[in-house]
Amino acid sequence: MKPYIPIVFISAFASMVSCSGSGAKSTAGDTAEYSATETLRARLAAAQKSGTVMFGHHDDPVYGHSWCGDSGRSDVLEVCGSYPAVMSWDLGGLETGDSLNLDGVPFDRIRNEVIAQDARGGINTFSWHLRNAIDGGDSWSVSDSTIVGRMVNDSIGTDAFKAQLAALAKFFNSLTDENGNKIGVIFRPWHEHTGGWFWWGAPLCSIDDYKKMWHITRSELDSLGVDNVLYAYSPDRVADIDQYMERYPGDEYVDIVGADVYHFGGADGTDNYREDASRALSIVRRVAESHNKIPAFTETGCESIPVDNWWTEVLLPVLRANPVSYVVVWRNAHDKPGHFYAPYPGHPSADSFKAFSKDSLITLIQK
Numbered sequence: 001m002k003p004y005i006p007i008v009f010i011s012a013f014a015s016m017v018s019c020s021g022s023g024a025k026s027t028a029g030d031t032a033e034y035s036a037t038e039t040l041r042a043r044l045a046a047a048q049k050s051g052t053v054m055f056g057h058h059d060d061p062v063y064g065h066s067w068c069g070d071s072g073r074s075d076v077l078e079v080c081g082s083y084p085a086v087m088s089w090d091l092g093g094l095e096t097g098d099s100l101n102l103d104g105v106p107f108d109r110i111r112n113e114v115i116a117q118d119a120r121g122g123i124n125t126f127s128w129h130l131r132n133a134i135d136g137g138d139s140w141s142v143s144d145s146t147i148v149g150r151m152v153n154d155s156i157g158t159d160a161f162k163a164q165l166a167a168l169a170k171f172f173n174s175l176t177d178e179n180g181n182k183i184g185v186i187f188r189p190w191h192e193h194t195g196g197w198f199w200w201g202a203p204l205c206s207i208d209d210y211k212k213m214w215h216i217t218r219s220e221l222d223s224l225g226v227d228n229v230l231y232a233y234s235p236d237r238v239a240d241i242d243q244y245m246e247r248y249p250g251d252e253y254v255d256i257v258g259a260d261v262y263h264f265g266g267a268d269g270t271d272n273y274r275e276d277a278s279r280a281l282s283i284v285r286r287v288a289e290s291h292n293k294i295p296a297f298t299e300t301g302c303e304s305i306p307v308d309n310w311w312t313e314v315l316l317p318v319l320r321a322n323p324v325s326y327v328v329v330w331r332n333a334h335d336k337p338g339h340f341y342a343p344y345p346g347h348p349s350a351d352s353f354k355a356f357s358k359d360s361l362i363t364l365i366q367k
């Protein structure tokens with residue numbers, strides 16, 4: 001998500017955290033691919049058909065506001081009695097061969113939770129806050145505007161980039177259920193590119209190079225046998241549909257169209273959020289309709305949820321006016337008391353969340 005606090009702080013904090021202390025057609029084309037992605041599509045389509053929005057939460061079952069690493073826990077579950085229908089995860093760290101992701105979550109644990117979520121009929125989506133393939137700077141290192149160009153145009157850079165993608169392919173290919181069938185998941189690379197806080201952001205790379213990065217990502221994963229992924233495109237807030245589409249990589253590369261829009265500024269920011277989120281979702285819905293894609297609210301939230309009725313009075317009306325297949329709120333950090341986006345038991349917005357979770361528009365998964 002957008003760094004609304006100093007970049008240096010986020011980067012340092014990200015590296016310290018540890019728990020221990022396709023409409024688009026894949027070129028890989030085989031039966032397993034068809035069934036993995038089609039199962040996922042069917043789940044997304046079922047929600048859309050019933051006119052409901054699946055609720056999702058980042059890193060939900062692996063840590064919460066005041067706990068880390070337990071099994072069978074979830075702040076969302078503890079507040080409303082159901083699991084999120086969508087579990088969101090991050091792959092940052094795979095590209096450097098780490099066993100923990102950038103927020104300290106073991107990739108083996110993520111794999112197990114993906115399997116559990118799939119078995120309960122839910123959905124899994126992945127973002128990738130990766131280090132760049134040129135000098136290893138983290139996602140928020142934005143001092144060098146040649147990074148993307150070198151990754152996609154220069155053979156040494158492209159080879160290094162492909163090595164990063166190979167690590168991802170290995171992980172995606174390892175996501176299998178108890179019968180050995182691949183599990184379909186959503187991958188949302190190069191997100192929030194309309195902003196300037198990641199090294200792949202619009203001010204740091206050309207339109208062509210951004211699109212090339214998508215094209216290489218897709219063709220490389222396809223060629224490495226990744227046949228279980230639907231790809232999501234998710235700009236940050238945009239002024240209009242032209243800005244939304246400016247860097248769209250092409251229909252053959254994208255299955256899901258989304259947007260990341262956060263609520264900043266507490267109660268004072270409510271009107272802005274309503275306006276920005278509604279505009280983004282209405283663009284997302286128009287693009288989904290005209291390009292035959294699945295619409296989603298790929299990231300949102302209000303840090304610390306200082307507006308007690310945020311769920312029922314702010315988010316719900318936005319979704320009711322602009323229904324999409326799912327909505328994901330960001331993580332409840334266990335080691336940063338104010339960095340949470342879903343309520344935990346006793347939080348002042350818990351009652352509003354309970355009512356939100358029971359609303360006929362919203363879907364979660366019964367335990």
Ligand code: BMA
Nearest residue numbers: 001010014090102103129331
């Ligand atoms: C940001 C913050 C960071 C985190 C990063 C990647 O929005 O939550 O603490 O490291 O996402 O998950």
